[in-house]
Amino acid sequence: MIDNEEYRQFLESVRFVYGYDFTDYAEASVIRRIRAFMESKRVGSLKDLGRMVLKDEAAFEHFIQDITVNVTEMFRDPFFYKSLRKNVINRLATYPFIKVWIAGCSTGEEVYSMAILFREEGLLERTVIYATDINQDALQKAREGISSINNMKSYTENYLKAGGQHSFSDYYKAKYNSVLWDKSLRQNIVFSVHNLAMDKSFNEFQLILCRNVLIYFNQALQSKVIGLFYESLCSFGFLCLGNKESLLFADKRTCFEEIDKKEKIFMKTK
Amino acid sequence: MDQNKTFDAIVIGASAGGLYAMINIFKQLPANYPIPIIVVQHRSKDERSLLEEVLQQKCSVCIKQADEKEVIAGGCVYFAPPDYHLLVENDGTFSLSFDPPVNYSRPSIDVLFETAADVFKERLLAIILTGANADGARGMKKIRKLGGTTIAQQPDTADYPEMPKAAINTGAIQHILTPDAIGSFLRECMKNNTVW
Numbered sequence: 001m002i003d004n005e006e007y008r009q010f011l012e013s014v015r016f017v018y019g020y021d022f023t024d025y026a027e028a029s030v031i032r033r034i035r036a037f038m039e040s041k042r043v044g045s046l047k048d049l050g051r052m053v054l055k056d057e058a059a060f061e062h063f064i065q066d067i068t069v070n071v072t073e074m075f076r077d078p079f080f081y082k083s084l085r086k087n088v089i090n091r092l093a094t095y096p097f098i099k100v101w102i103a104g105c106s107t108g109e110e111v112y113s114m115a116i117l118f119r120e121e122g123l124l125e126r127t128v129i130y131a132t133d134i135n136q137d138a139l140q141k142a143r144e145g146i147s148s149i150n151n152m153k154s155y156t157e158n159y160l161k162a163g164g165q166h167s168f169s170d171y172y173k174a175k176y177n178s179v180l181w182d183k184s185l186r187q188n189i190v191f192s193v194h195n196l197a198m199d200k201s202f203n204e205f206q207l208i209l210c211r212n213v214l215i216y217f218n219q220a221l222q223s224k225v226i227g228l229f230y231e232s233l234c235s236f237g238f239l240c241l242g243n244k245e246s247l248l249f250a251d252k253r254t255c256f257e258e259i260d261k262k263e264k265i266f267m268k269t270k
Numbered sequence: 271m272d273q274n275k276t277f278d279a280i281v282i283g284a285s286a287g288g289l290y291a292m293i294n295i296f297k298q299l300p301a302n303y304p305i306p307i308i309v310v311q312h313r314s315k316d317e318r319s320l321l322e323e324v325l326q327q328k329c330s331v332c333i334k335q336a337d338e339k340e341v342i343a344g345g346c347v348y349f350a351p352p353d354y355h356l357l358v359e360n361d362g363t364f365s366l367s368f369d370p371p372v373n374y375s376r377p378s379i380d381v382l383f384e385t386a387a388d389v390f391k392e393r394l395l396a397i398i399l400t401g402a403n404a405d406g407a408r409g410m411k412k413i414r415k416l417g418g419t420t421i422a423q424q425p426d427t428a429d430y431p432e433m434p435k436a437a438i439n440t441g442a443i444q445h446i447l448t449p450d451a452i453g454s455f456l457r458e459c460m461k462n463n464t465v466w
């Protein structure tokens with residue numbers, strides 16, 4: 001059993017020692033993952049877990065990797081990408097230079113999907129994509145640009161549903177059981193660590209994607225992070241959230257206009 | 271029997287064949303059924319809301335997909351959205367997650383059952399219906415351990431008996447009932463939970 005008081009204390013000490021703040025994450029999911037981690041490491045109590053990760057940085061890194069959820073796909077929610085092509089791209093095209101922030105990019109599939117879309121729309125050459133995540137290990141995988149070959153069938157389907165204009169296989173090379181994304185896609189991508197719960201705004205963007213990250217946060221943290229995106233967007237910049245996410249809990253919700261309600265695309269209007 | 275207990279929530283797990291069983295259960299409930307009902311029905315990720323629409327046509331209780339951070343309230347049957355796990359938070363709200371599939375399923379019944387058990391403990395009623403896998407068995411064990419009440423659909427009335435059987439085999443199931451009897455059980459429970 002994980003006792004509530006113990007749980008709070010554990011997160012407080014993690015914050016104190018490592019500066020990672022999980023106190024405003026949705027609890028049920030964090031507790032589930034902590035339990036799974038404890039089971040796999042045969043740790044009996046939260047106190048023991050504390051002893052294990054607070055003294056040993058390598059063990060902590062391992063722990064972080066396990067409790068952040070890095071599941072992602074190429075062109076996940078294909079209709080979202082289709083809507084981007086239809087509703088956002090033409091407005092972005094009016095800028096001489098485009099900056100995009102993909103926050104919570106995980107192992108990079110979403111980033112490469114965006115690079116492909118921007119290439120097909122003729123914008124990639126004048127775009128820089130800043131792709132950030134809290135999980136170093138996931139970011140490293142994103143930089144390497146490797147994916148499992150087993151996923152290619154469903155990724156190809158997604159790509160086509162997303163309005164893809166070429167053959168999906170143009171964008172990767174197969175090697176053994178993996179595929180390597182075309183290197184030229186990566187030229188204008190900057191991968192770096194950024195923690196949405198603690199770090200500040202670092203640039204101004206025309207487009208921000210943060211999909212399936214807010215669901216892991218409580219309402220207060222969701223509102224704070226939306227505030228951070230608000231600060232980081234130019235006027236009439238676009239914010240895209242995951243399919244099940246909303247601006248409902250954000251103080252800044254009235255400063256955005258809905259561009260596509262279903263696909264969760266918003267424009268900063270105030 | 272346990273109908274005399276008061277429940278804060280009812281959780282239901284269903285897989286293949288679930289729609290038919292659920293129609294039989296939910297059509298017995300009045301529109302103002304006071305206990306919130308939370309359901310994981312295994313479903314394809316490409317299906318956006320057909321399940322809710324079909325059920326709503328057959329039942330008077332309100333059927334809806336659970337929203338992120340929505341407050342759990344009576345008078346509603348909430349469904350886990352396709353391709354997300356549905357979790358219950360301590361403050362009585364829902365959260366969604368994109369964790370890897372559990373028992374090859376997302377949404378997974380175990381994820382809902384285990385988090386609901388943590389929150390509602392002995393004031394939880396859990397029901398496992400037809401299905402061709404073993405999702406929900408682990409969750410049932412935990413619910414029973416924390417004092418909740420457990421029901422499985424009588425396997426020979428299930429289109430796919432494996433799922434109720436797997437739950438029964440854990441030894442955690444207290445009542446084995448037909449869908450009709452589950453419906454009556456739920457109506458009985460209502461008497462202790464009337465909201466005025």
Ligand SMILES: C[S@@+](CC[C@H](N)C(=O)[O-])C[C@H]1O[C@@H](n2cnc3c(N)ncnc32)[C@H](O)[C@@H]1O
Pocket residue numbers: 068069070071072073076103104105106107110132133134135138194195196197198210211212213216242368
């Ligand atoms: C489910 S993945 C979403 C990946 C991708 N955006 C998508 O929709 O497919 C959630 C990501 O959020 C990251 N994350 C969690 N907390 C974070 C934080 N405080 N700051 C930045 N990223 C965070 C996790 O490491 C993980 O890679």
